[in-house]
Amino acid sequence: MNDLGNKSTETICELCQIELNRLAEVELITDEEMDILEQPNRMVSANLEVKMDDGSVRTFPSFRIQYNNARGPTKGGIRFHPSVSQDETEELAFLMTLKCAVVNIPYGGAKGGVVVDPSQLSEQELERLSREYIRAYHDVIGPKKDIPAPDINTNGTIMGWMMDEYERIEGEKSPGVITGKPPKLGGSKGRTSATSLGGAIITDLFVDDQGWDNKNTDVAIQGFGNVGSWLAKFLHERGYNVVAVSDVAGAIYDPNGIDIEALFDQYEENGDLFEMDGVDEIGNDELLTMDVDLLIPAAIEDQITEDNMEDIQASAIVEMANGPTTPTADEHLRDRGIPVVPDILANAGGVTVSYFEWLQNISYEYWNKEKVQKKLENYMKDAYKNVKEKQNDEETSLREAAYLRAIDRVKAAEQARGR
Numbered sequence: 001m002n003d004l005g006n007k008s009t010e011t012i013c014e015l016c017q018i019e020l021n022r023l024a025e026v027e028l029i030t031d032e033e034m035d036i037l038e039q040p041n042r043m044v045s046a047n048l049e050v051k052m053d054d055g056s057v058r059t060f061p062s063f064r065i066q067y068n069n070a071r072g073p074t075k076g077g078i079r080f081h082p083s084v085s086q087d088e089t090e091e092l093a094f095l096m097t098l099k100c101a102v103v104n105i106p107y108g109g110a111k112g113g114v115v116v117d118p119s120q121l122s123e124q125e126l127e128r129l130s131r132e133y134i135r136a137y138h139d140v141i142g143p144k145k146d147i148p149a150p151d152i153n154t155n156g157t158i159m160g161w162m163m164d165e166y167e168r169i170e171g172e173k174s175p176g177v178i179t180g181k182p183p184k185l186g187g188s189k190g191r192t193s194a195t196s197l198g199g200a201i202i203t204d205l206f207v208d209d210q211g212w213d214n215k216n217t218d219v220a221i222q223g224f225g226n227v228g229s230w231l232a233k234f235l236h237e238r239g240y241n242v243v244a245v246s247d248v249a250g251a252i253y254d255p256n257g258i259d260i261e262a263l264f265d266q267y268e269e270n271g272d273l274f275e276m277d278g279v280d281e282i283g284n285d286e287l288l289t290m291d292v293d294l295l296i297p298a299a300i301e302d303q304i305t306e307d308n309m310e311d312i313q314a315s316a317i318v319e320m321a322n323g324p325t326t327p328t329a330d331e332h333l334r335d336r337g338i339p340v341v342p343d344i345l346a347n348a349g350g351v352t353v354s355y356f357e358w359l360q361n362i363s364y365e366y367w368n369k370e371k372v373q374k375k376l377e378n379y380m381k382d383a384y385k386n387v388k389e390k391q392n393d394e395e396t397s398l399r400e401a402a403y404l405r406a407i408d409r410v411k412a413a414e415q416a417r418g419r
């Protein structure tokens with residue numbers, strides 16, 4: 001493991017810098033706050049050597065970046081993807097710092113990643129890689145230090161292997177070292193749908209603030225994976241008119257509202273949106289520019305960009321994916337008066353239930369789903385209220401208000417520590 005230094009010599013990732021600069025320009029954050037947030041606490045990297053099934057050894061670059069630990073142990077997923085880089089990991093660790101602070105859970109932010117295409121590995125190779133990641137970083141992670149979780153291409157099975165490897169090295173049980181585990185290894189009830197339930201709660205509060213009625217609110221959702229499908233289900237149950245949904249293969253549309261219950265079950269069986277009866281097939285680009293009340297990107301990053309921002313017709317946007325709106329497009333939407341509920345607020349339900357998992361693990365007391373969901377509702381409602389108050393006080397966008405609320409909390413913790 002290489003320590004890349006407690007303080008980076010590189011400049012902060014582009015997106016974080018743009019957001020911070022924007023806040024500094026309008027004097028909403030001070031030089032002192034910029035200083036705290038511009039550089040991560042600790043960045044470590046390791047080349048993971050993994051024995052392949054054919055006996056050869058391959059090396060996979062990997063990272064763990066702990067951005068800020070003033071508010072508690074750092075928290076953040078581990079991504080397995082060919083495009084993982086130090087910059088991307090740093091950006092995601094920064095956003096995790098803010099996300100944990102927005103929902104006021106006692107964590108700092110971190111992120112990890114391995115440069116690998118996991119679809120090219122056998123299950124055994126994937127397990128050896130996952131265990132190797134923990135062997136490389138076990139010194140810097142732990143239930144009171146830094147708590148990883150799943151991210152793109154990592155899942156409960158991988159978290160189980162990683163927890164097992166950590167416990168072997170430490171020689172003691174330590175389920176709180178990692179979240180997103182399968183329930184039989186201490187995973188929390190309600191985790192699978194937590195991000196979407198949190199998003200539905202935030203959407204309700206936002207829609208109510210706009211003076212809209214759920215039942216007359218048309219919604220288009222990009223992405224029908226874990227987040228998009230559960231969100232569609234929760235919104236449908238709450239009376240919203242989900243008129244369009246998409247996956248990587250394309251989108252479906254029904255102006256009268258798609259029967260999401262039927263689609264959810266059918267999609268689980270065959271993974272094909274287009275098998276649905278009575279809907280029109282449209283393109284993904286068309287979904288993004290539809291004339292709806294709410295557009296909800298819930299797939300991947302960089303979907304609302306310079307290329308399509310002028311064509312966006314939605315009255316508002318709720319970001320369930322991480323980073324779906326580029327900074328330029330965000331500014332353009334702001335100029336046009338199209339409100340955006342930012343990712344660090346809208347999709348924070350997942351990390352909140354990860355926190356509940358950790359609480360259950362370290363207390364050895366396990367909660368039922370109703371308790372998890374009720375507590376999640378309280379956290380999300382408080383977070384929305386706090387961000388909204390900041391927005392009203394500072395007359396800013398919801399994104400700026402969420403950043404400012406988070407930065408206030410990080411700074412307060414730094415100061416209380418006398419740093």
Ligand code: NAD
Binds near residue numbers: 195224225246300348
């Ligand atoms: P997932 O892999 O389960 O689903 C992604 C979905 O997006 C799939 O339906 C896929 O077909 C679709 N998709 C991919 N590329 C697309 C494209 N170009 N156009 C349209 N659809 C496309 O992932 P997920 O867990 O649902 O995560 C979705 C987003 O939410 C990601 O940005 C993720 O970082 C973010 N997020 C997830 C969680 C969580 O708890 N899963 C928490 C916070 C944020």
